[in-house]
Amino acid sequence: MFSTADETANVIWFDISYADTISSQADIMRFFADNNVNIRFGYLDNTGQAKKGKYIIFTQVNKNVDMEKLAADLKGLDVVQDVEYGISSNKMIQSVEFPLNLLGERAVIARATTFVDIIRTLYENVSQSDGLLMLSGLKGGINAARYFKGITTIDESNFKDVLKELFMATGWGILDVECDCETMSGRIFVHESFIADNFKESERPVCGYMSGYFAGFITEVVGKTMHVREVRCKSMGHDVCEHIISLAPEGAKLEHLLRGDIT
């Protein structure tokens, strides 16, 4: 995002490492207020190490201010351990830390359109693109579930909540998950799917990547082979995207397809 700072000011970013006490953040805020520094955007991260935090702040500072002195004074606060700063010459503000990390791996920010453009290109140029997207999503879902299994307890009782929160946190969509854990059958409704919303109009479901993601995630969590397929899609004019969950049939032979057992 871009700052709307006036021409007499610079956008200065600060990366502040601090001791995580009850008053640390207030002390830092007070310092900026006392020095007439206008905070435009910021975020903090106290999850990395115990009793240690990180503050990333984008500020608007008059061009006449001696930045070296300001940073040195900031570093002089009892709670502050280290300070880095820099001038954002294009007044661009990072909304997340660089490099971004997600589920233990390097992540990037991309517009949903970028992802949808890739899907469109596959549809236009690659045979069996639905399968390709399903398999790609499947890998993502399996890897995500393995990550959660490594850091917390995840099983049939809570995977629906984890999935919902994950989709919300990543901006992929808002989920309603209905699943009978006895029969492992149910459905997932995706509101505001980032794929369908950006794909606009289509004559077929376009969220196969998500179907694969759900299949991989649930399969990895419950240890049963899951089949997930999208039956309604917002890109087709439906009000919501709907994915059906079921146990995969034993094998999957052509006769199943011809009988309509598999869709």
Next chain:
Amino acid sequence: MIRQPNVVFGNSRLLVTMGGKGELFGFFYPRRDYAQHVEDSLACIYNGNKLLWLNSHEWYSTQEYIEDSNIVSTELSHGSGIKISIIDFVHPEVPILIRKFKFHSKKQLRGKFFYYSNLNVGEMNKKNSCFCDSDEKLLVQYWQDYYIGLKGIPDFKEWQVGKSMDTIWWTNAKYDMEDGKLQNNKEDIGQLNNALGWDLDIEAGGETEITVLIGAAQKRTRLYKSMRELANQPIDNVFEKTRDNWIMWLSKKNVLSLPVLGEHNVAKQEMFSAYNRSLLTLNLLNDEKHGSFIAAPEFDSNFEMCGGYGFCWNRDGVEVVLALLDAGYPEYCDRFFKWCEKTQLSDGSWFQRYWLDGNTAPSWGNFDYSTQVDETGATLHAIDTYYRSLKGITKVEFLEDMWALVLRGAEYLMKRSRRGVHDSCIDLWETYYGRFSYTNASVYAGLVAAAHIAEKYDESGLADRWVKHADFVKMKTIEKLWLNEGYFAKGIINKKLDPTVDASILGMIVPFNMLSPNNREERAMIYSIIKNIEEKLRIKVNDHYGILRYEGDNYIEGNPWIVTTLWLSKTMLSLAIALQSESGSEKQVRQLVIDATDYIKWSLRGTTSTGLLSEQVDKFTGYPAWAIPLGWSCALMLDNIRLLDKIR
């Protein structure tokens, strides 16, 4: 996907290309250029917890040929204490790949061995059909009359035939292996993959063996019979037979003594190995039935980053057959020139490149202005070189067979070089349009060759006409393209003289003999050409210098080429041989030999771990780059070593 092999092997009907960890990249049957049936074909171990794919970074690998053969040994070791030795070879007579895996584990292992394949039989990623005959213990995938079969020794215990790119992902054999057991689906159609499974139970410190056979046939019944027959033979006997077969083939070569290397036994051994490996490689690039050669096994079939290499160019073909002729294998010349007879166009020229069966290949040279005139000149020159090597009735018959071809080819060269410099066409690097020094030299050589053949055919009128025009071409080439700086310009491009230094001007000397080292004035020109090439085109990689194709070359990052480096050393050695009969030239000869040997050794430092010569050497890493193995590089290596052998 572009994947360069580390090793190649095969027989006359099957060519296999493979990566350094034993993963198959190419499985060409029944020709070297078509059809390539494999997308993926590799092994993995299920250790009771997860799959250990043999091509993953977790494995440390070494790979080499078993000496004097096209049999490959790959050793893999894993941090968990598992070691795998793979011996790969193709049966000498039938198109069956034999992959013998020997497993060793430090710790007790209770797991599975899976062999996974994603086949595109007939180069088709659809309309394939696959089935597993669980009674015969044979898995077969086919399309039209291409049948590829997999079988194990001992028999595989489980299998899966699945769809490789479908939304019903749980049938996909690659995913099916994840839980350590296969679903045993027996048949399917479409875009498919498959896996075979064996129990892999090894006590601590113990060993076990599993052999995988991958065969090809044009009929289902034939595949069944040949696979069954081979599975019943002791594999060690087949191995010995295969090795003997290669040793026997190599024994026909002209033997080297390399007196110039004196007591340098390591250097000698290095040259002997390079000589043998180049011969064995060229055998694999040849289509025995048609006589043609691929430039290199195809690795960019979608033409993503180049125009592909799995076709036959006359330019490359003649380099290869003449090198083989000199090394003691004249039969390749005979077959190749018969192929040339079949493929010559009605105007007397040859097309840019061909499929091995003689059909015209995908080309960006379909018109007179985009053809490559040098290929016609080079072909006539090579035909005469071979003709001169023949004796008796064979010589007479060859002349009769070739006369019409030579007549048409020579008249084509006459027509395309009326003004002494050839009409505009594409250069040998297939990159520039214009009139080129190298191409003009090939026209000269083609006409001189044709004139010699005409004379022998009692067509002295034609011989006289062609040789006069050849002299005119030589005169005009020197008049228009020789620069005061002491080298030939690359050519005339966009009607302007292009002074770029291009290594192909070495063609003036070898192979086209437009400049003779025996003529003092021309010898000075040769020295000057060498000096300019070394000054402008040397680039340091692997502690010595390789030679770029030309100044400003950007193809694949502008690496030094094995071809141009060995072309320069060949020129040096040819000069040295001419000089060695002159008294007082010992110092010059010695220096030329030292310089040439350094370039040859540099080329050998840029091979794969198995000794294959590539087209280029990566200028940053020093590793072999792009086409591997390249026939032209192998041919030049043979030429160089044979010339070195003639230095006293």
